[in-house]
Amino acid sequence: MAELNDASGKGQTRGPLFYIGAAGLVLAMGVETLAVLGRHAGIPLLGALELIQACILLMASAAMLSATMNNGHATVTLLTTRVSERARQYLHAFAHLLSALFFIGLSAGALWLLLETWNDYEQSELLHIPFRPLRIVSFLAAVAIAFVFLRDMWRSLRGRA
Known part of the structure; x- marks a missing residue:
């Protein structure tokens, strides 16, 4: 697996949560890109918002769990x-x-x-x-x-x- 260096210099391994979140982000961006292009071409992509909302759920869940596992929440x-x-x-x-x-x-x-x-x-x-x-x-x-x-x-x- 690929290694990611954080600000402290310690390497973190990219696990399945990273790829689930990344896939959700890429899918959401692709759907929104198609929706915008479709609106300009006069061919709206119906249901784009529904797909994006499902992708956001995957991204947010993976991001929160990953941040918690890597002690990455903001602290005072x-x-x-x-x-x-x-x-x-x-x-x-x-x-x-x-x-x-x-x-x-x-x-x-x-x-x-x-x-x-x-x-x-x-x-x-x-x-x-x-x-x-x-x-x-x-x-x-x-x-x-x-x-x-x-x-x-x-x-x-x-x-x-």
Whole structure:
């Protein structure tokens, strides 16, 4: 697999999340390009927005999970740089706990919506894209992100952050 260098100089391996997100981005750009060209040529591409929305779900899910796995979320270090190492570990653990609780709540909501509409065959208006697989993706992404935050919380408490 290809290696990507971040600002710290440490190499990160590009995994499947990178390629899922990249494929979603390329597909969204291609659909929008065809839609714009079609509008100018007088041949509109019906359902372009529906396809782009599905691509955005894939991109956003892959990006959030990838950022969480690589500890790439924005952080404010105004307080953590002024406290002891042990206090810093506890603060990081607390931040990971709050983040995990947020995504557990998001997972619960996504699961509730998924279960409530499981027997309803919902689909997009023009292209008839089924909503069930998209809801499953959003639920699984939220659960995975919650688990990564819980793992990071555990590591912070054990002093391996």
